Amino acid sequence: MSHDVDWLSRFLATLSVTGRLEIRCSYGAPWDITYVDSPPGEMPYHLVIQGSAVLEPPTRGERITLTAGDIVLMPRGGAHVLRDASGLPPAPVNERSVMNVLLSENEGEGDRLEMLCGRFVIAEPHDRWLRHYLPSVLVVRAAKPGAEGETPAAARLQRLVSLMREESIDGGLGGYALLNALSSALFALVLRASSEAEAPPSGLLALAGHPRLAPAISAMFNDPARPWTLPELAALSSMSRATFMRRFQEGLGRSASELLQDIRMGLAANQLKQPGRATEVVAEAVGYQSVSAFRRVFTERIGMTPGAWRRRFIGTIDA
Numbered sequence: 028m029s030h031d032v033d034w035l036s037r038f039l040a041t042l043s044v045t046g047r048l049e050i051r052c053s054y055g056a057p058w059d060i061t062y063v064d065s066p067p068g069e070m071p072y073h074l075v076i077q078g079s080a081v082l083e084p085p086t087r088g089e090r091i092t093l094t095a096g097d098i099v100l101m102p103r104g105g106a107h108v109l110r111d112a113s114g115l116p117p118a119p120v121n122e123r124s125v126m127n128v129l130l131s132e133n134e135g136e137g138d139r140l141e142m143l144c145g146r147f148v149i150a151e152p153h154d155r156w157l158r159h160y161l162p163s164v165l166v167v168r169a170a171k172p173g174a175e176g177e178t179p180a181a182a183r184l185q186r187l188v189s190l191m192r193e194e195s196i197d198g199g200l201g202g203y204a205l206l207n208a209l210s211s212a213l214f215a216l217v218l219r220a221s222s223e224a225e226a227p228p229s230g231l232l233a234l235a236g237h238p239r240l241a242p243a244i245s246a247m248f249n250d251p252a253r254p255w256t257l258p259e260l261a262a263l264s265s266m267s268r269a270t271f272m273r274r275f276q277e278g279l280g281r282s283a284s285e286l287l288q289d290i291r292m293g294l295a296a297n298q299l300k301q302p303g304r305a306t307e308v309v310a311e312a313v314g315y316q317s318v319s320a321f322r323r324v325f326t327e328r329i330g331m332t333p334g335a336w337r338r339r340f341i342g343t344i345d346a
Contacts, residue, residue: 031249032249033245034235034241034244034245034247034248034249035215035218035219035222035235037248037249038248039214039215039218041153041290041293041294041297042149042150042153042156042293043149043150043153043297044147044148044149044153044211044214045147045148045207045210045211046145046146046147046148046207046208046209046210046211046212046213046214047145047146047147047148047206047207047210048128048143048144048145048191048195048206048207048209048210049128049129049144049145049146050128050129050130050131050143050144050145051125051128051129051130051131051141051142051143051144051195051196052131052132052140052141052142052143052144053130053131053132053139053140053141054111054118054120054131054132054133054135054139054140054142055118055133055134055135055136055137055138055139055140056111056112056113056115056135056137056138056139056140057110057111057113057114057115057116057117057118057135057137058110058111058117058118058120058133058135058140059108059109059110059111059117060108060109060110060144061106061108062101062106062107062108062109063106064104064105064106065101065104065105065146066104067104067151067154068148068149068150068151068154069104069146069147069148069149070100070101070102070103070104070146070147070148070149070157071100071101071104071107071144071145071146072098072099072100072101072144072145072146072147072210072213072217073093073098073099073109073142073143073144074098074142074143074144074188074191074192075093075094075095075096075097075098075099075140075141075142076095076096076141076142076143076188076192077095077139077140077141078094078095078138078139078140078141078142079092079093079094079095079111079112079138079140080092080093080109080110080111080140080142081093081109081110081111081112082099082107082108082109082164083107083108083109083110084101084105084107084163084164085101085103085105085106085107085163085164086105086163088163088164091164091166092112093109093166094169095169096168096169096185096188097166097167097168097169098166098167098184098188098213098217099164099165099166099167100147100161100164100165100166100217101163101164101165102157102158102161102162102163102164102165103157103158103161103163105163107164109142111137111138111140113137117133117135118133118134118135119133119134120132120133121133121134125198126198126202127194127195127198127202127203127206128195128206141192143188143191143192143195145210147210147211147214152292152293152296152328152329152330153293153296156289156293159230159281159289160230160231160279160281160286161228161230161231161232162228162229162230165217165221165228167181167184167217167220167221167224168224169181169185178220178223178224179223180216180219180220180223181220181223183216184213184216184217184220187209187212187213187216188213190209191206191209191210191213194206194209218232222235222236223236224236229278229280230278230279230280231244231279231286233278233279234275234278234279237274237278239264239265239266239274240264240271240274240275240278242263242264243260243261243263243264243271243275243283244286246260246263247260247283247286247287247290248290251287251290251291251294251313251314252291252311252312252313252314253314254314255287257271257272257283257284260283271283288324288328289328291313291314291315291324292313292324292325292328292329294312294313295309295310295312295313295321295325295333296325296329296336298312298313299333299336299337299340300337300340300341301341302341306318306321306322306333306334306337309321309333310322321333
């Protein structure tokens with residue numbers, strides 16, 4: 028039985044995302060944690076369970092105060108610092124392995140912080156999507172239950188984080204696998220909650236939260252092989268062609284045509300990993316009647332030819 032699938036589900040199905048919860052922090056002020064630049068494709072995340080923290084983001088951006096229930100992702104993996112607000116030298120940290128996670132503690136006697144830290148790992152070339160379409164820092168604020176403006180996704184997110192905390196403490200059978208699975212669900216819920224926020228972050232999530240642009244985004248994800256034209260996409264959004272182009276560029280920083288090409292090339296990269304899937308078949312499946320045009324766009328977007336990409340995974344020769 029066929030059924031409609033929302034654009035975010037199709038987006039996530041294209042990505043190869045795995046999540047890992049790595050550290051449970053239990054600190055008393057003063058404390059700080061310094062993170063260096065992450066390798067390509069790795070995205071750190073932090074869940075503030077109790078207390079507060081000050082985030083010093085990459086490139087010396089504005090400091091962000093996080094409180095209990097807040098979640099922060101670093102989609103571009105930039106170096107950052109988390110610290111308490113005292114400004115005092117941090118107390119020494121002791122780390123020890125407990126079941127399924129690393130426990131990091133100190134002997135600080137000030138205000139207490141409890142935090143869970145981990146990372147998402149996104150396979151190439153889809154890690155580039157996240158660098159292009161998500162902000163360098165993505166914060167989801169906690170909403171008080173029943174408060175005005177609380178979205179269903181935000182409420183579910185808090186329940187998910189509570190479950191992750193319990194599993195990180197209990198050390199029960201299968202806990203490591205469960206924590207990783209919950210981390211992957213965390214990624215999807217964070218994106219949903221961000222798109223539903225009153226002021227969505229810039230990029231793809233802001234566009235998705237735009238009621239008039241959302242139909243065009245859904246159409247491109249649902250049927251990427253269709254030869255979409257700008258007038259058709261603008262009509263789906265009930266806008267003139269010029270208004271659609273301007274709104275899309277302002278919200279995403281890229282054109283609708285560029286997004287469509289990235290969707291197609293992301294799907295093509297996945298299909299080229301499959302043994303026996305010829306380049307000509309892949310090209311047609313993602314909307315290209317000309318194999319030479321497909322090769323040109325793929326090489327521009329991915330940084331190598333379809334044949335070179337295929338050989339990295341299955342060792343076959345495809346010109």
